[in-house]
Structures are given as C-alpha cells and as structure tokens.
Amino acid sequence: MSRRKPLKRRTPRSTTARSTKRTAVGALVVVGLLTGCSGGTDRGDVLADLATQGAETLEALPEVAAAATAAVQTACASGEKADFDAAVEDVAAAQTRWHEAEAFWLGPATDLRSNSIVDWPANAQDVDDLVAAEEPATIDVNYLAAYVGADTRGYGAVLTLLEQAPLDERQCGYANAATALAESGIDAVTAAWTDPDDGEPYRDELADPAVGIDAVVNHLLALLTNKDAANWEARSNSVEDLLFGPEGDSGLSALLDDDLTAQLRTETDELISATKDGEAAADDEPSEAALAAMNELRATVATQVVAELGVTVTFSDADGDSAG
Structure with missing residues (x-):
C-alpha cells in the first residue's frame, strides 16, 4: 500500500x-x-x-473538540457526503484551535503529554495498517490510548481516515474513538489549568x-x-x-x-x-x-x-x- x-x-x-x-x-x-x-x-x-x-x-477548546466528536459521529451514522465534509471542517477547526493554544502547552500539557493524544503528526501508512489489521476486532478509545503510537491517533489520524470517506464500520469506529480520545485530552488539560480534582489550578501556579x-x-x-x-x-x-x-x-x-x-x-x-x-x-x-x-x-x-x-x-x- x-x-x-x-x-x-x-x-x-x-x-x-x-x-x-x-x-x-x-x-x-x-x-x-x-x-x-x-x-x-x-x-x-x-x-x-x-x-x-x-x-x-x-x-474555549472543549466546545470545539466536542463539536468535532459529534460531527464524526453524525457523518458515520448518516453516511452522507455532506456530513463527512462537515466533519472534515469541524475536525480541522479543532486541530487548528489546539495548535493556536501552543503558547500554553506548558505545565499540564507537558506532564500529560497531551499532544501525543490530541494531534501528533499522523503516519498515514500506520493508520491504514491499523484499519487493515485483524486485531483488535474493535478500535476503541482504550485501545488507542494504550496500544498504538502517537502517530496513529489524534486529529491527524482522523483527517487521514476522512480523506477516504464514506467510511466503513471499522473506519468509523476508529475515527469516533480517535476524536473522543482527543477531546478527552483537551478536557484534561483544561481541567488541570482551571479546576483540577486535586491541588491548585495551574493558572494559580503559573502566576x-x-x-x-x-x-x-x-x-x-x-x-x-x-x-x-x-x-x-x-x-x-x-x-x-x-x-x-x-x-x-x-x-x-x-x-x-x-x-x-x-x-x-x-x-x-x-x-x-x-x-x-x-x-x-x-x-x-x-x-x-x-x-x-x-x-x-x-x-x-x-x-x-x-x-x-x-x-x-x-x-x-x-x-x-x-x-x-
């Protein structure tokens, strides 16, 4: 390939x-x-x-990330070209907004290695290979988080998949999982800055x-x-x-x-x-x-x-x- x-x-x-x-x-x-x-x-x-x-x-990022996740889900549910086109735009918008926040990828974003979840540069061949592999039977969020390299997940991987739209069931499962994982990464960084479960917000530490x-x-x-x-x-x-x-x-x-x-x-x-x-x-x-x-x-x-x-x-x- x-x-x-x-x-x-x-x-x-x-x-x-x-x-x-x-x-x-x-x-x-x-x-x-x-x-x-x-x-x-x-x-x-x-x-x-x-x-x-x-x-x-x-x-401001979680709302944009949630919109990207929802757009991919909608496209996969309908199979319509217009919905896949809209998904491309929403995922690209989330990707762009994430990188426009690079000024603040210090502290939590570094500790959590957030960009390796959200948008590491994608390897299109690895994405194709994962789709073609017999295992796992389902490509879900847990599998992407634990068992694949950073270049096989995130918004770059989703855009690589969407380039092949309309997607089949396995590709859709992969795309849905990757957008959901990216959204969770953005949510985690935002929470650490503003409202962490433990300790002071990074906003206060940085000040x-x-x-x-x-x-x-x-x-x-x-x-x-x-x-x-x-x-x-x-x-x-x-x-x-x-x-x-x-x-x-x-x-x-x-x-x-x-x-x-x-x-x-x-x-x-x-x-x-x-x-x-x-x-x-x-x-x-x-x-x-x-x-x-x-x-x-x-x-x-x-x-x-x-x-x-x-x-x-x-x-x-x-x-x-x-x-x-």
Whole structure:
C-alpha cells in the first residue's frame, strides 16, 4: 500500500487582531525609546495576565473538540457526503484551535503529554495498517490510548481516515474513538489549568513569580526549537502571545528594557512573516527563511531575555526535536 500524506486542513486565523497588536506594541516601543524607561512592571502582574489568558484560551477548546466528536459521529451514522465534509471542517477547526493554544502547552500539557493524544503528526501508512489489521476486532478509545503510537491517533489520524470517506464500520469506529480520545485530552488539560480534582489550578501556579518566569521562558525556547513545519504559523502566533500578550502591551516584553523589546518585536515579525499562509514549509520540510527567523529569535531569548530576567534554563535543544 502506498504511503499517503495525511489530509491537513487549516482554518485561517484572522489577521486583524494581530495587525492591531503589532501597531500597538510598535507605538509603545517608540514611546519607551523617547522616554528612556521600560516602566518597572511587576512580574506578578505580568504572570497573572498570562495565566488568565492561558486559562481563557484553553477553556474555549472543549466546545470545539466536542463539536468535532459529534460531527464524526453524525457523518458515520448518516453516511452522507455532506456530513463527512462537515466533519472534515469541524475536525480541522479543532486541530487548528489546539495548535493556536501552543503558547500554553506548558505545565499540564507537558506532564500529560497531551499532544501525543490530541494531534501528533499522523503516519498515514500506520493508520491504514491499523484499519487493515485483524486485531483488535474493535478500535476503541482504550485501545488507542494504550496500544498504538502517537502517530496513529489524534486529529491527524482522523483527517487521514476522512480523506477516504464514506467510511466503513471499522473506519468509523476508529475515527469516533480517535476524536473522543482527543477531546478527552483537551478536557484534561483544561481541567488541570482551571479546576483540577486535586491541588491548585495551574493558572494559580503559573502566576507565582518564583515558578512562572522560568516556566514561560523555558516553554518559549521549546516553541522556538520545534521544527514541526505543519503548525509553524500557529506556533509563531503563540510565540507572539507569550512575548507581547493579546493586545501587544503585555507578555514577557513588559518586563524587558525598551531596546530588547524593539529587537524582539522585529524578530517576531520576521518569524511570523516567514511562517504565515503555509510559507514555512515545502513538502513538510522547514523553509530556510523560517528556520533562520526561528534561530535568530531563539538566540535572542536564550541569551538576552534569559540574562535580563535571571532565568534558570532547564530546556535543551533535544527537548524540541519532537512535535509535542
């Protein structure tokens, strides 16, 4: 059986808010340069803002994940092309929203290895092989969670299956199980951030300056090392969220001097430009421009940002070689 690339459909993200953010932060940098000060912003306030943004971002995901699960169930129940087309759109939307939250894949998402459940890059051949296998008789959530590799489950695997629609009973069982498992992974991360069964919410933990600064900067380094080209556009936007916040006037840059903030703004814009609209990759390989922009910004974070904020670096380049 020939190897196919898994179907990837992305819902374009609106650029209006992003453009407004860059205009706002540009104006703030100019004002800062003219006044010669960076404002002495409190670390606790910055981290509280980031923690709130993370919690709100993740709280919006379960509804989208539930819609993807329901859409696949509906399509499999009806067998209608229109329903399968709608399922593709809903699964792709959930996949995209998950990656747009990469800024907050620290803490619980790392501990739970959530991306290995939700959307690790799919191996289309492995997906086909599982469908063709005699065992198990039924591909259910428990089997996918315990017995298959990360590249054989998650939204990428579901989109690979939906590319072959209409699906037979075994394919539908697989697709239903994979979407349900992905939904459970998103639910688990969201609960850990906002309302865990035990302990304090990660939102509160991240807001503690003794923990949060190191956690955010190390996660930023991880984002800037991950070479999964399929999701670079969403990842670049996540980098921007951590550095400049949702409106361009918060994030880590609020704690940095004006010259470094201006440098980070320039380098972040270069990264976003190099990774937008699928320009980051050709045949799933990173483009030279995207790699160069990523390496430049990572170097600035690893040296100047780390030094200015007094961060203990626990991340190594080897940690970023995988997609999750």
